[in-house]
Amino acid sequence: MKKLAIALLLATTAFANDVITRGAAVPKDAKAIPLGTVLENPEAYTKEAVVVEGVIATSCTRKGCWMQLAPSAEEAARSVRVTFKDYGFFIPLDAMGMNARAEGVAVVKTLSKADADHLEEEGAKLTRKEDGTALEVSFVANGVELKK
Numbered sequence: 001m002k003k004l005a006i007a008l009l010l011a012t013t014a015f016a017n018d019v020i021t022r023g024a025a026v027p028k029d030a031k032a033i034p035l036g037t038v039l040e041n042p043e044a045y046t047k048e049a050v051v052v053e054g055v056i057a058t059s060c061t062r063k064g065c066w067m068q069l070a071p072s073a074e075e076a077a078r079s080v081r082v083t084f085k086d087y088g089f090f091i092p093l094d095a096m097g098m099n100a101r102a103e104g105v106a107v108v109k110t111l112s113k114a115d116a117d118h119l120e121e122e123g124a125k126l127t128r129k130e131d132g133t134a135l136e137v138s139f140v141a142n143g144v145e146l147k148k
Helices: 002-016 035-040 113-121
Strands: 019-023 050-059 066-070 080-084 099-111 134-147
Touching: 035 050, 035 080, 066 099, 080 099, 099 113
Parallel strands: 080 134
Antiparallel strands: 019 134, 050 066, 050 099, 066 080, 099 134
């Protein structure tokens, strides 16, 4: 009976602290910049790495090579596509709805029509221009932590 109780305690402790990490370690003591703040002025966050937190609104359905991070589940429309530095790591395909903490930099660029088409095929939500291109604010993460 004692062994069963210990096994149950260990199992619940393991699941309670279940954190999935990918890429470089996200500094534990770093204060997160609100994702909304980054979205309001992305150019201010393109040089030095910052930590952001949010909820995964959607992610790449083929490989897990990007995620759409929103400030909260209720604010899914205000999200940013997060890619992973040097295509160096992926997230689980079932990561949608997980809480995420990521360290990296903002990137502001125009996507070609072909790139925008490709991303939309994988589930990305983009705002297109008349010519099919899309202006995108994204975030390139050095590392991420995911929690269910």
